[in-house]
């Protein structure tokens with residue numbers, strides 16, 4: 290117990306949500322995964338004014354994980370709500386997005402790029418995505434293309450006031466926290482022509498609650514606020530940054546893990562197609 294607590298306080302990774310790397314990739318690229326040196330209140334970071342007062346963001350320079358850390362992050366099999374995956378979208382599916390990708394890339398303002406992103410969803414795309422779900426597409430919902438400014442440490446804002454949320458849980462399904470691992474995941478296809486990033490804590494909500502229980506202070510343990518309590522209690526615990534290249538996608542249980550997207554390093558509009566569903570963890574047929 291004491292050792293576990295000490296390790297968390299020192300920011301040592303624990304095994305939790307596993308990263309599944311598809312067989313379409315030969316091996317993990319050197320800069321596929323980065324780790325932060327911890328998290329901090331956005332109010333202490335440079336762009337504080339744009340964030341909600343309660344927001345947390347990753348801190349420090351991103352570094353490559355060591356061998357032991359990589360072994361803790363990676364897995365071969367993922368339990369419901371406890372795996373993240375990067376996939377390469379087959380070219381015949383990606384080509385369905387080619388016209389909208391180009392219109393967004395050529396837009397000269399954010400509002401123009403967002404207007405270009407509003408378009409009907411191809412039946413071919415929906416049919417193909419349905420084959421990648423465990424329920425033949427029954428759970429597919431919330432399709433749309435999201436466009437953000439380049440160079441943002443985190444991209445998700447509160448639509449009510451435009452301020453960034455920082456690391457957060459999605460709440461499309463309003464599941465009780467015990468049921469969050471069974472909520473649908475989300476696929477997000479990078480429709481831009483540059484790398485974007487998926488940021489996440491490799492500990493799901495239940496893992497964070499268990500970690501907080503080790504401190505003997507479980508005041509917030511039963512609430513969905515536990516990621517913030519976790520970050521406040523264990524500020525050195527690293528956040529994972531996954532590179533998602535153009536034409537690649539991530540799939541993640543965004544109702545069950547604290548996360549955000551990032552457009553750092555991009556020079557053009559950050560664009561991604563997102564849809565929720567009960568996606569399969571295993572390799573997908575072309």
Ligand SMILES: [Fe+2]
Pocket residue numbers: 445457458459543548549
């Ligand atoms: Fe989200």
